[in-house]
Amino acid sequence: MEQLTNLIISDRELATISAVLLKLMNDTNATSAMLLDKSGQVVAVQGTGTRRNATTLGALLAGVFSSSREVAKLLDEKDFRNIFQQGVQENIYTTMVEEQWLLVIIFDKLTHIGLVKVLSKKASDELGRTLERVRSDTTRTKSSVLNLQFRSSVEDTIDLLFRD
Amino acid sequence: MALINIATHEIHCKIVYYGIGYCGKTTNLQHVHKSIHPNARGDMLSIATETERTLFFDFLPLDLGTVHGFRTRFHLYTVPGQILYERTRLAVLNGADGIVFVVDSQAEKFEENVQSIAELEMNMRRIGKNLATFPLVMQWNKRDMPNAVPVNVLEHYLNRRHVPSFESVAADGRGVFATLRSISKNVMAQL
Numbered sequence: 001m002e003q004l005t006n007l008i009i010s011d012r013e014l015a016t017i018s019a020v021l022l023k024l025m026n027d028t029n030a031t032s033a034m035l036l037d038k039s040g041q042v043v044a045v046q047g048t049g050t051r052r053n054a055t056t057l058g059a060l061l062a063g064v065f066s067s068s069r070e071v072a073k074l075l076d077e078k079d080f081r082n083i084f085q086q087g088v089q090e091n092i093y094t095t096m097v098e099e100q101w102l103l104v105i106i107f108d109k110l111t112h113i114g115l116v117k118v119l120s121k122k123a124s125d126e127l128g129r130t131l132e133r134v135r136s137d138t139t140r141t142k143s144s145v146l147n148l149q150f151r152s153s154v155e156d157t158i159d160l161l162f163r164d
Numbered sequence: 165m166a167l168i169n170i171a172t173h174e175i176h177c178k179i180v181y182y183g184i185g186y187c188g189k190t191t192n193l194q195h196v197h198k199s200i201h202p203n204a205r206g207d208m209l210s211i212a213t214e215t216e217r218t219l220f221f222d223f224l225p226l227d228l229g230t231v232h233g234f235r236t237r238f239h240l241y242t243v244p245g246q247i248l249y250e251r252t253r254l255a256v257l258n259g260a261d262g263i264v265f266v267v268d269s270q271a272e273k274f275e276e277n278v279q280s281i282a283e284l285e286m287n288m289r290r291i292g293k294n295l296a297t298f299p300l301v302m303q304w305n306k307r308d309m310p311n312a313v314p315v316n317v318l319e320h321y322l323n324r325r326h327v328p329s330f331e332s333v334a335a336d337g338r339g340v341f342a343t344l345r346s347i348s349k350n351v352m353a354q355l
Binding site (some may be wrong): 006007008009010011013014015037039040041042043048055056059060061062063066067069070071074100108145146148149153154155157158159161163164 | 165166167168169170171172176178179184198199200201204206207209220221223225226229230231232234236239241251252255256258260261334340341344345348349352353355
């Protein structure tokens with residue numbers, strides 16, 4: 001399937017996503033929860049610990065997931081969807097939402113991985129439904145955001161900023 | 165896959181620098197990191213081997229500031245160029261909005277460049293994208309080398325789609341920003 005060119009997240013959908021992440025974080029007693037696009041862009045973050053490094057974390061976590069997925073393919077794994085990174089202090093569980101997003105939960109040793117797996121599956125299903133709505137909204141909302149004025153201003157900014 | 169977040173008024177785009185080992189992909193990012201205003205960039209992250217070859221990717225987030233109410237960000241990535249990292253290149257390409265194909269202009273690297281662009285085409289097909297309609301810019305790097313292949317030869321064999329191309333010496337910064345301007349505008353035009 002041809003990948004979409006872009007995804008547009010509205011206020012309403014972001015509020016839903018943030019609420020799902022917050023609930024997941026509270027119910028599992030996790031340190032943070034993030035939703036990433038598989039390209040590494042951060043869609044939403046909950047939890048204070050990761051906010052400062054969210055951009056870099058997003059790039060690395062998506063890279064790690066994508067790389068592990070390639071490893072799984074080489075091993076003839078048919079449906080690779082989750083990674084669990086066990087640390088000394090913090091653990092990271094990453095699970096795929098449809099084929100588009102990555103749900104990341106960062107938690108310490110007081111939280112059991114089993115709980116994280118079960119509740120993240122539930123959250124992932126809910127986020128999957130949000131993703132469907134985002135996909136159907138994307139074409140409609142696009143022209144209102146990326147109008148001619150925006151395009152012209154962004155070109156001027158690129159010329160101004162990216163110069164020798 | 166560009167992400168347009170209306171709620172937080174942010175636009176994120178991913179640009180990937182692709183090409184053979186030692187062609188100058190990391191050098192491009194290092195020059196941008198060094199030269200651009202510190203407010204417009206984050207820290208550069210490099211996952212490299214002990215000999216400073218790219219192992220996974222380099223990552224440099226750029227922030228154009230607020231344009232018409234939207235904070236616009238470009239995330240620049242490089243792929244590892246060495247042949248054995250083919251699958252890693254595929255992983256980094258995932259979700260890209262634009263590609264800069266960096267060519268090492270030296271004659272002895274010509275065949276490797278040809279193979280690399282063929283690999284890129286194949287990898288794009290694997291992730292469901294068609295390179296023919298995808299934002300792509302060519303950079304003819306290392307133009308200062310005595311054995312550099314003439315530009316018209318590179319254009320003929322490596323730029324069959326006639327996408328924008330730029331001569332560069334990334335180590336001196338020549339052509340780096342011209343390339344970045346071109347791919348950034350190209351990506352925005354395709355959104």
